[in-house]
Amino acid sequence: MAARDLQERIKKLIIDRRLASGAPLPTEPELMEYLGASRNSVREALKALQAMGIVEIRHGFGTYVGPMSLAPMIEGLAFRTVAGHYRGEDSLLQLLELREAVETGLVSRLAGRIPDADLVELDALVDRMDEEAARGAGLAETDRAFHATLYRGLDNVLLCEVLEAFWDAFHRVRTDLGGEPQDPKVTCRQHREILDAVRSGDAMRAEEAIREHFGNIRARLSTTAPQSPHTRHNERV
Amino acid sequence: MAARDLQERIKKLIIDRRLASGAPLPTEPELMEYLGASRNSVREALKALQAMGIVEIRHGFGTYVGPMSLAPMIEGLAFRTVAGHYRGEDSLLQLLELREAVETGLVSRLAGRIPDADLVELDALVDRMDEEAARGAGLAETDRAFHATLYRGLDNVLLCEVLEAFWDAFHRVRTDLGGEPQDPKVTCRQHREILDAVRSGDAMRAEEAIREHFGNIRARLSTTAPQSPHTRHNERV
DNA sequence: TAGCTCAGTTGGTTAGAGCAGCTGACTCTT
DNA sequence: AAGAGTCAGCTGCTCTAACCAACTGAGCTA
Numbered sequence: 282m283a284a285r286d287l288q289e290r291i292k293k294l295i296i297d298r299r300l301a302s303g304a305p306l307p308t309e310p311e312l313m314e315y316l317g318a319s320r321n322s323v324r325e326a327l328k329a330l331q332a333m334g335i336v337e338i339r340h341g342f343g344t345y346v347g348p349m350s351l352a353p354m355i356e357g358l359a360f361r362t363v364a365g366h367y368r369g370e371d372s373l374l375q376l377l378e379l380r381e382a383v384e385t386g387l388v389s390r391l392a393g394r395i396p397d398a399d400l401v402e403l404d405a406l407v408d409r410m411d412e413e414a415a416r417g418a419g420l421a422e423t424d425r426a427f428h429a430t431l432y433r434g435l436d437n438v439l440l441c442e443v444l445e446a447f448w449d450a451f452h453r454v455r456t457d458l459g460g461e462p463q464d465p466k467v468t469c470r471q472h473r474e475i476l477d478a479v480r481s482g483d484a485m486r487a488e489e490a491i492r493e494h495f496g497n498i499r500a501r502l503s504t505t506a507p508q509s510p511h512t513r514h515n516e517r518v
Numbered sequence: 519m520a521a522r523d524l525q526e527r528i529k530k531l532i533i534d535r536r537l538a539s540g541a542p543l544p545t546e547p548e549l550m551e552y553l554g555a556s557r558n559s560v561r562e563a564l565k566a567l568q569a570m571g572i573v574e575i576r577h578g579f580g581t582y583v584g585p586m587s588l589a590p591m592i593e594g595l596a597f598r599t600v601a602g603h604y605r606g607e608d609s610l611l612q613l614l615e616l617r618e619a620v621e622t623g624l625v626s627r628l629a630g631r632i633p634d635a636d637l638v639e640l641d642a643l644v645d646r647m648d649e650e651a652a653r654g655a656g657l658a659e660t661d662r663a664f665h666a667t668l669y670r671g672l673d674n675v676l677l678c679e680v681l682e683a684f685w686d687a688f689h690r691v692r693t694d695l696g697g698e699p700q701d702p703k704v705t706c707r708q709h710r711e712i713l714d715a716v717r718s719g720d721a722m723r724a725e726e727a728i729r730e731h732f733g734n735i736r737a738r739l740s741t742t743a744p745q746s747p748h749t750r751h752n753e754r755v
Numbered sequence: 756t757a758g759c760t761c762a763g764t765t766g767g768t769t770a771g772a773g774c775a776g777c778t779g780a781c782t783c784t785t
Numbered sequence: 786a787a788g789a790g791t792c793a794g795c796t797g798c799t800c801t802a803a804c805c806a807a808c809t810g811a812g813c814t815a
Contacts, residue, residue: 283798284798284799295601296600296604299605301605308766309766310765318799320800320801320802321798321799322800325561325565325798325799328563328566328569329565329568329569332565332566332569332570332590333594334594339766339807339808340766340767340808341766341809342765342809344766349601351591353591354588354591357570357571357572357588360570360586361586367533367536372676375674376676378674378677382623382624382627387619389623389626437615437619439612439616440619520767546796556768556770557769557770557771558767558768558769559768562767562768576776577796577798578775578778578796579778581796757814758813758815759813760811760813760814761810761812761813762809763810765807765809767805768803770801771800772799773799773801774797774798775797778793778794778795779792779793780791781790781791781792781793782789782790782791782792783789783790784787785788785789
């Protein structure tokens with residue numbers, strides 16, 4: 282009864298004092314007195330809040346208001362997906378489809394509306410992909426940056442963060458599960474097509490480009506991930 | 519150092535043993551021995567996992583694998599939005615725009631593809647809205663059900679859950695902040711328009727209907743929520 | 756002055772005791 | 786014999802008290 286309450290009261294404290302991200306919170310002894318609870322209970326509440334990204338704890342330094350990022354959501358999504366995968370569900374495919382559904386919807390609204398500055402940046406990113414593909418390096422980070430920059434034009438920080446969270450969760454799970462990386466050259470060409478499409482302002486073409494891009498990832502996926510429950514997946518691990 | 523580790527090890531335990539939602543976890547004493555940590559540390563780890571929805575703790579009963587729902591994400595999003603609002607940001611508006619952006623994108627893909635059974639259900643829901651509006655009752659739950667049923671046709675459980683999570687977060691924050699409810703009759707008419715549009719298979723019309731619906735909510739919002747940072751909001755609280 | 760050391764602060768971990776909610780078997784009543 | 790009440794035992798919850806570990810900053814030393 283008390284534990285849930287403590288979390289709420291600490292959250293209320295943050296709200297009431299209008300504390301911004303990075304602002305210091307009372308120390309554990311201070312919270313003990315303020316909340317009228319033992320150190321142990323206070324710590325459990327803080328741990329829970331930390332897990333939600335509301336609070337940030339630094340050993341020997343203090344407790345602070347967290348960055349309020351969507352990192353915990355990534356964590357949760359990733360775990361849920363991994364757990365589902367190992368139980369034979371096609372959870373990773375669902376996660377990919379989630380991204381595909383949302384991004385195809387957004388990219389069509391975005392076509393032709395991207396600021397010139399972002400277009401320049403996207404060009405540079407695809408060039409970098411080319412270069413990375415040529416020397417056989419991984420292009421995960423650049424891929425991430427491409428998608429992030431692409432949707433920046435939507436002018437909604439929250440939306441961008443959510444999309445990045447989906448990307449992160451997907452990427453983390455895929456690497457955790459040791460999925461095969463896709464062909465860098467194909468990926469590269471598809472990103473250039475997406476960029477060209479949104480630059481031309483052709484919404485349908487942009488949507489199609491995104492769909493093809495995801496189709497490619499999906500194809501790579503189905504070689505490792507089971508499409509139906511309880512499919513064996515020992516063929517090549 | 520140990521704490522972060524404990525969480526990971528408990529997660530690993532769930533993965534390795536292929537535990538499904540609702541499956542029982544070892545008791546605290548058992549975990550103490552298995553993890554080689556004190557009761558306190560084990561509990562802190564469990565609390566954190568509980569906050570992420572990975573674990574579910576029932577007093578006097580036991581610890582279980584959680585439902586892996588997106589409830590923690592709702593919690594986090596809601597808090598982030600409330601905190602931002604009180605600090606003068608237009609966080610609630612951003613959350614609404616997130617929903618609008620995603621739903622407009624999805625509804626156009628959905629137009630004309632909704633199973634007949636779902637259409638019947640949607641009809642019934644709008645009828646219920648009518649009835650609720652007539653007798654002056656709140657139609658929040660019905661609104662939620664409408665949106666949930668609408669996107670069910672996308673055939674992606676994860677996606678539906680995410681949309682519901684956004685709805686929940688938005689609704690929770692709006693009621694927490696005491697925002698004015700919108701005009702039931704207008705809301706009702708707009709939902710019927712959305713339904714008619716997707717039934718007719720006209721993607722553009724469906725998109726427009728959704729946009730108008732959200733435009734309505736947005737208008738109600740701007741009477742209470744500040745549109746720009748550090749706007750006073752004492753005029754009518 | 757530059758660098759080191761050490762005391763004080765903060766969070767991290769452990770230990771042991773007692774409290775509180777739930778279950779199931781036992782007993783008493785009907 | 787069947788049902789309701791009781792109690793012992795599990796479970797997680799909270800508290801106290803002590804010590805460990807990371808970081809800061811003042812003071813000492815070279």
